[in-house]
Amino acid sequence: MKEDKLDLEYIFKRYLPDRFEREKKERISGEIIENIKSKLEKMGVEAEPMLVGSQSRGTELKNSDLDIFIVFSTKYSRKEMEDAGMEIGFEIFPEGTAKYAEHPYVSGIMEGVKVDIVPCFRVEMNRKIISSVDRTPLHTQFMRNAMDDEMRKEAILLKLFMKRQGIYGSELKTSGFSGYVCELIILKFKRFNSFxxxxxxxxxxLIIGDEDRTSKFNSPVVIIDPVDLGRNAAAAVSEGNLSILKTAAKFYNLNPCNFFFTFDEKIDRINRVERGTYMCLIRWKRPDIIDDILYPQLELSERNLKTLCETSGFHYxxxxxxxxxxxxxxxxEMESGxxxxxxxxxxxxxxNQNSISFIRKxxxxxxxxxxxxxxxxxxxxxxxxxxxxxxxxxxKNIQKINFGHNINRLKGEIIFEDRLEKIRETRIYEMxxxxxxxxLPSGEYLNKN
Amino acid sequence: MKEDKLDLEYIFKRYLPDRFEREKKERISGEIIENIKSKLEKMGVEAEPMLVGSQSRGTELKNSDLDIFIVFSTKYSRKEMEDAGMEIGFEIFPEGTAKYAEHPYVSGIMEGVKVDIVPCFRVEMNRKIISSVDRTPLHTQFMRNAMDDEMRKEAILLKLFMKRQGIYGSELKTSGFSGYVCELIILKFKRFNSFxxxxxxxxxxLIIGDEDRTSKFNSPVVIIDPVDLGRNAAAAVSEGNLSILKTAAKFYNLNPCNFFFTFDEKIDRINRVERGTYMCLIRWKRPDIIDDILYPQLELSERNLKTLCETSGFHYxxxxxxxxxxxxxxxxEMESGxxxxxxxxxxxxxxNQNSISFIRKxxxxxxxxxxxxxxxxxxxxxxxxxxxxxxxxxxKNIQKINFGHNINRLKGEIIFEDRLEKIRETRIYEMxxxxxxxxLPSGEYLNKN
Structure with a gap:
């Protein structure tokens, strides 16, 4: 392993799709788009299929999915758009799965490649949009023109760096930097190293954009979306993840090396001595609800459990x-249970006169x-x-604890475990x-620099 | 018992000296003063014996001591004054004990009454004094003229009230209200109830006195001493004791009763259920040093042990x-040991750049x-x-802990006990x-009112 050296050729070779993969994906996406076009024609529907996502912008990593949007004229109602979109999706993937973001869409697999077929409305830049999904085709159009090959490589480095730190992805579970945000950063800074x-x-x-536009946002990261100047493209990034980025960047500057871009090695340098603390594990069978709805409720539950600990006299x-x-x-985890x-x-x-009633009580x-x-x-x-x-x-307090809208309904189905020998066998304990x-790379060679 | 009624006649009968005790003390103090006078004459020393303390001011409680001062002319040196004073003291009490406050003095017992014979210098009101002992005769002179019999009774009530709350006495161990301070309070408020x-x-x-005089003091209680207008007579009173007085006064107002003046009943309503905490007892054999020197060092030690607990991660x-x-x-006592x-x-x-070295470490x-x-x-x-x-x-930290000047020398002689079954047998645990x-009186009848 070359973890402690910087070898960009090695990094790109390892994480970028090879010629075989690129050609295969071009062929698959081309076939699907042609297929959709002919179906739309047959149905007499005014809409256009379009490859979007990192693939369309030339910043995709190895084994990435394909995202194909069907962009409908706004003359259709939402229901018409969704019905037609789902019909075409299931014609292409009869075995596909219906999924739900802001619109419903179909997800299928072709020659081992995961493909999402997503209906949306056509909108113009900086016009009122109907849902955030509709904005995605604009991102593709914009980014294709704005970046050259040099910048695409820099954007890929930034994506890898974010991924290594666990802060890549704008879904609520991660609250990190999306691929599009990484690209906007490179548009501004040109080079990964400069950023x-x-x-x-x-x-x-972290603020990128004209002050008269950025000043209205309070988020830890504000990056104005060029296709919708009233929007913060980085609204999802949490303060904690910005802090992690700052710290990781400090260490990268000390010792720029492959470690910061490579991420499938198993980290296991943990000292296994007992912590001597009390732990309790609260678990539910997952209901059939998406991550972006459940995850914030789990975080809310965790905060409310912390409050319960502290107000009851435990040391969280x-x-x-x-x-x-x-x-x-x-x-x-707390000091004692x-x-x-x-x-x-x-x-x-x-x-205070209340001291009298307190004493009397x-x-x-x-x-x-x-x-x-x-x-x-x-x-x-x-x-x-x-x-x-x-x-x-x-x-005793379970009825009073707010676990969030959906999880509150599962109060009767909580599995509570606080025997350490049982907790030690779980995956969450390992995580x-x-x-x-x-x-960060091993302190051993960090200290050499 | 008439704890829940207010019966002043009963209170005075119980705590004031009866005729027999008063006559006996007048006789004893008269004899000692005559005795000292003739000795002074024989020695050709310019000095005068004087009864001081609560006895001299008519505010004494049952079984109180006698304080007789020998007031020397300032033409003598400190050593001459002390030598002559001790000589006379030991002539009167050949079996007496030498004690040390600001000056040395002699303590003896006559017909079961404890008598202190204390040499001091004669000073005038509001003149520079040599030591605080020298101020005592001035207090006697002032208070004798300032109070009438009515006020003396009110002052006695206030002293009893303070005593019941454990905040009577200006020595550092108590940090409370002296008898003289109680009398000054009555001079101002006239009636116990008003105060x-x-x-x-x-x-x-709590501030008593002209603002231009009191404003220079920061103590919780400021009461200007009429015989030395630059002095706060209540400087000894701690903030905690003022708080106790405020709270006790609130409850007295709710239910004025004998309970607040009677204090030799044993209070033992303690629930004996285990507290479930960790306790440790640190003990030294007492060295031959007076309370007013040792007590502040013990308090300092307690505060520094609290700091050690907290900085080490224990919960005090x-x-x-x-x-x-x-x-x-x-x-x-702490949550766990x-x-x-x-x-x-x-x-x-x-x-912060220091975060790098912290992580590296x-x-x-x-x-x-x-x-x-x-x-x-x-x-x-x-x-x-x-x-x-x-x-x-x-x-491990014992050398670093500051126990105070005198106790620091005894670090090698600490007895450390943290077995609860041993601690439970000690008197300090009971206390x-x-x-x-x-x-406060039993909540049972407090709640009736």
């Missing part, structure tokens, strides 16, 4: 969320262990708790232990 | 200090359990700890459990 240099010293937000350390084809899972029998209960300031109560006493101008009691185990407190952002 | 009404609604500091709950004839003791094997270590913000270290990862713009690692038991961390401020 990395810039972002490694960046304080605060880490949380981790996993969403895969089978399960939705939340792993919570068991509270002291007593809690130190803070009352009002002594100068607990002075003769069975819950009183000790007090009242005064610290820093406030009244305190040491009180006995009713519940001391996290598991009990979790189930949690191995989680690392930024992803 | 309690006032203080129950007081926000912030309560601390308690005890100083008696035999021992100096600190009891620390054992830390997790890992700690979540916070690094610099990612935008731990990336390949044996201490790394997990990370780096980014939260709220900062880099974190989960690191393994070297030590996880409080006892080990305490002894800790029973500690209560403000002291």
């Amino acid at each position: 990395i240099e810039y972002v490694s010293n960046l304080k605060g937000r 350390i880490n949380g981790y969320v996993n969403l895969d084809g089978e399960n939705m899972e939340i792993l919570i 068991h509270l002291n029998r007593i809690e130190k209960r803070e009352g009002p300031p002594v100068e 607990y002075l003769d109560s069975d819950r009183r262990s000790r007090g009242p006493y005064v610290e820093n101008g406030r009244v305190y009691f040491d009180l006995f708790r009713d519940e001391t185990y996290f598991k009990d407190i979790f189930f 949690f232990l191995n989680f690392q952002r930024p992803v | 309690i009404e006032y203080v129950s609604n007081l926000k912030g500091r 709950i309560n601390g308690y200090v005890n100083l008696d004839g035999e021992n100096m003791e600190i009891l620390i 054992h830390l997790n094997r890992i700690e979540k270590r916070e690094g610099p913000p990612v935008e 731990y990336l390949d270290s044996d201490r790394r359990s997990r990370g780096p990862y980014v939260e709220n713009g900062r880099v974190y690692f989960d690191l393994f700890r070297d030590e996880t038991y409080f006892k080990d961390i305490f002894f 800790f459990l029973n500690f209560q401020r403000p002291v």
Whole structure:
């Protein structure tokens, strides 16, 4: 492995499609487009098939999917457009699957290549769009003209770099940089290295575009979309992912090397000594709902569980969320799953009349262990708790916890596990232990530089 | 018991000296003063004996001590004054004990009454004084003229009230209200009830005196001393004790009753259920040094142990200090005496260049359990700890802990106990459990009102 050297030829060879793959995809997409055209003609529908996505812009990686849109005239209703689009999709892929983004679409496989056939409306640049899907053909048209081959290679490097750090992709599960955003960045900075240099010293937000347009956005990353000047193309990027980018860029500058572009090696340098903490795993069977709807609810649930921990007196350390084809899972780590029998209960300031009712409430109560006493101008009691185990407190509060609209319905189907020997056997535990952002080469040779 | 009624006659009968005790003390103090006078004459020394303290001001409680000062002319040197004073003291009490405040003095017992014979210098009101002891005769002169019998009774009520709350006495161990301060308060408010009404609604500091004089003091309680207008007579009162007074006053107003003046009943309503916490007791044999020197050092030690707990990752709950004839003791209560094997270590913000060295330091270290990862713009690692038991961390850090000038010398002689079954047998544990401020009557009848 040449992880510790920079060898762009090696990188491109490894991650760009070879001549065989390119020719095969050109042939497949050409055939499908011709096929759609003739079907549209036969149906007398005013619409046009179009290859979109990274493939159409020349910035695709090895084994990428094909995205073919059918762009309908706006004279059709939404339903007419969707019905015709799905009909054609299923004619081409009789075994295909119906999927749902903003419009429904059909996904199929041809000669081992995954192909999505997506109906949308024709819109003009900077005109009111009907849905964000309709914008995609504009991105293709724009980017094809704007980039030369040199810039396409730089954009590919940036995409690989983002991918290595786990911050590539605008879906909510990742909240990262889309391929289109990477390309817009290269349009502005021309060279991958210039951008990395810039972002490694960046304080605060990443902003690209005229100030009179960018100033109305508050997101951590603001990049004006040239095909829709009122839109922030990078609205999906989270603050955490910008932070990861900044840090990774600093380390790339110290030691530019292949490591930062290569990502299918298994990282496993984890020290397996016990952490000595308490963990609990909350799991549901995944309902038939897409990632972009479930993932934000899982994150909300994780935040609300953190709040439950902290308000109940536990000491939260880490949380981790996993969403895969089978399960939705939340792993919570805290210092202990068991509270002291007593809690130190803070009352009002002594100068406040409420201090009287606070003292009255607990002075003769069975819950009183000790007090009242005064610290820093406030009244305190040491009180006995009713519940001391996290598991009990979790189930006692389960009706009050907001897991989000869809997951709330599954409160009765929660699988709760807090036996460490069981948790250690799960995949989420492995993922949690191995989680690392930024992803960095071994410190051993980092320190050599 | 008439705890829940207010019966002043009963209170005064119970706590004021009866005729027999008063006559006996007048006789004893008269005899001692005559005795001193004739000795001074014989020695040809220009000095005058004088009864001081609460006895001299008519505000003494039952079984109080006698304080007799010998007031020397300032023509003598400090050494001459002290030598002559001690000589006379030991002539009167050949079996007496030498004690040390600002000057040395002699303490003895006559017919069961404790008597202190204290030499000091004669000073005039509002003149530069040599030591605070010299001010005491001025307090006697001033207060005798300023108060009538009515006010003396009110002052006695206030002293009893303070005593009941454990905030009576200006020595550092108590940091409360001296008898003289109680009398000054009554001089201002005339009636005990007026003051309690006032203080129950007081926000912030308690200040008595002209603003141009009081404004230069920052203490929680400022009461200008009429015999030395540049002095705050209440400088000893801690903020915590003012808070206790405010709260107790609120409850007295709700239900004025004997409870607030009677204090030798044993309070023991403590629920004995286990607290489930970790406790450690640190103990030294008491060295031959006075309370006012040792007590602040014990408090300093307790604060520094709290800091050690918190910076090491433990969760401090309560601390308690005890100083008696035999021992100096600190009891620390925390959630657990054992830390997790890992700690979540916070690094610099990612935008800071230091984040690079932070990551380099731990990336390949044996201490790394997990990370780096980014939260709220900062880099974190989960690191393994070297030590996880409080006892080990305490002894590892013992040289660094500041216990105060005198106690630092006893670091080699610390007795450390953290077995709960042993701690449960100690007196400090009982005192800790029973500690209560403000002291309040049973909530049972409080709630009736």
